[in-house]
Amino acid sequence: MDRQPVLEGERYLLRPLAGEDWAALYAVASDPAVWEQHPMHDRWRAEVFREFFDDALAKGGALAIIDTRKGDIIGSSRFQALKSAEDDEEEQSSVEIGWTFLSPNYWGKGANREIKRLMVGHALKSVDRIDFRVGESNWRSRIALEKIGARQTRRTDLAKYQGKRVLHVVYAITREDFASGPLGRESLGD
Template identity: 60%
Template sequence: MDRQPVLEGERLLLRPLEPADWDALFAVASDPQIWAVHPMHNRWQEPVFRAFFADALDKRGALAVIEKSSGEVVGSSRFQGYDPMNGGSVEIGWTFLARRLWGSGANAEMKRLMLAHALGHVEVVNFRVGEDNVISRKAMEHIGGRLTDQIDMTDTPNGPVAHVVYEITRESFATGPLSRAA
């Protein structure tokens, strides 16, 4: 599975994240409100975001999200943890968008593009969401994510954080809210 494809929708273009995206992406990420309910609520700070950005480049699964109408970088997401065994799975996560796009359908378009790409190669896409991140949990339910009984603990500089896991299967995507046919 290509974890850094170019994906194009009506309003968004997703392409591999590049080092030259730093300034534009940090301009979006430096909004503290984006991270207010996120487990890494200090990611708006430059040193913390610099580590996040470097990790995204190192793991080679990150995408820059471009608003086609303006040409601006408006966020990022990643494909991580690709496992081709038993039908295959991959995780979509580390997603954030400029606040001006919240509630606009941009997140749903981005996830639809990423899910359609991933589910052409794997049977299941997983999403790890901070247990207390009510905004992201609501977004997962909105796009058809099914809450599993899996809980992952992650050590962060802010202490251990519990993440719940949602999944979307090839079958549930085909009939779910992000399906073009639904």
């Protein structure tokens, strides 16, 4: 699977994140409202975001999200944790889509939906399932995932941040879910 594609929709372009994107992306990420429900709620701080940004570049799979009408970077998302069927305990190939954040100016206006439709549609050409890992108390993201047809699984992930335990719940979209769900119907023009 190409984890660094160029994907273009009606209003948004996704392209590989580059080092030169730091200033424009940090201008979005420096708004504390972006991270208020996120488990890593201090990512608005320059030194914390710098680690996040550098990690995104080092691991690959990170995409800049651009509003094609304005030409502005409005956020970022990633493809991570690519697994073949042999690697996965559920015997499905999968990739995780996550680390997504958008400028609050784009919340509730269809941006996340179009971005996820592009990313999920691209990934499901190569894998059987998309996973989304989200902080248990990040209701904004959880509701957004449910609106695009993702289903909460029984899988969870426990991490630590600043010495505290952080529980993540895992949502998924399979090829079948995509085809019959809201994103797949939009791809077909319904």
